[in-house]
Amino acid sequence: MTVMKIGLITTLDTNIGDDFIRDGIRGLLSERYRGRTIEFVSVNKHSPFTVYPPWHPVHVRNLAGLLPLGRDRVRSAIERVCSRIGETRFDSCDLIVQCGAPVFWPECSASEWAVPLWHQVVGRLSSRIPVLNLAAGSCYPWERQPVKLEPEADAKYVRDILGYCRLTTVRDPLAERLCKSVGGDVVRLPCSAFLAFEPPAAREPEYVLVNYMPGGGHYEWDQGIDPSIWEGTVRRLVAELRKSEKVAFLCHDDRELALARALAPDLPAFLPRNSVEYGACIARAKFALCNRMHASVAMAGMGIPSIAVCTDTRLLMVAELGLPAYYVKDATPDLLLERTGQMLRTLDDERERLLTLQAQTRQGYLAALDGALSAS
Structure with a gap:
């Protein structure tokens, strides 16, 4: 074949x-x-x-860095000429x-x-x-x-x-x-x-997951965002949620893992290293608060709702799924706690809606x- x-x-x-x-x-x-x-x-x-491929003459471009002058011009010329070879x-x-x-x-x-x-x-x-x-x-x-x-x-x-x-x-x-x-x-x-993920045939939701990034996102974009305000908001949310829910952190890299452990050392913090581990981890969630937009999107694919908070228009990707998505400056503790309570009361309906979507x-x-x- x-x-x-x-x-x-x-x-x-x-x-x-x-x-x-x-x-x-x-x-x-x-x-x-x-x-x-x-x-x-x-x-x-x-x-x-x-x-x-490694044998292609375009890689001669790397030698341009050895020239005393005109490196960029020579490199661009090599790329332009050698790209015509194809292959x-x-x-x-x-x-x-x-x-x-x-x-x-x-x-x-x-x-x-x-x-x-x-x-x-x-x-x-x-x-x-x-x-x-x-x-x-x-x-x-x-x-x-x-x-x-x-x-x-x-x-x-x-x-x-x-x-x-x-x-x-x-x-x-x-x-x-x-x-x-x-x-x-x-x-x-x-x-x-x-x-990316299919919902498991059977699962027992266990955690409310929190994905935390300083300042609420990858970039501040010169918007006058104070990261200490978002940190304070997350601290309050975690303190309130853990009164009635099992809370854990979901991390996408080592930096987020260190921040989670500094924020709440006694809470579990998960760092899945690949898609298989990630799927197994989020399958244990009932709800989440996310600064990583693809954490929200991935969980939605399993029928797990979330609230997304970010600094830029990647938020619109989550809103497209009908999930609440807030600019970090608008994401006050009271607003997030109110929306969290509403969504925790309608988990079954949200799961059905997301899986249909x-x-x-x-x-x-x-x-x-x-x-x-x-x-x-």
């Missing part, structure tokens, strides 16, 4: 949330091409030149897929993968290999959400990548609006990470894939 090769533009060994995005997409593609043997070829977009790991693929994560953010056109992956590889191959951009999201400061793509370099970059792709799905309304501002035709569906989301993706790939 002929093996189908699918190239994935993704992030590797950086953030477990990217694994959930990729797992959801792999599952969809496996279902779309059920009965075929699939080989996934993953390229880390943060190391874009790994799209080339990348994607050249032999039957399909190329960009796997979720923020695609639109301030100065996204300057990302390290924009030229070497999108323009020099995907752009060249898009005339003969179908390209999909799935679960693309926005990441802008909550207080400075744009109405259109600016500057023009970002607008051109997005127009180009939309033009390379047979299908673009976006995971939030801002991403949809920005694509439409440059004439893009996109489909809005929840993040593919929502499809997950099934609808899967069908929405499969229909979009069929429309884009009907001839593939």
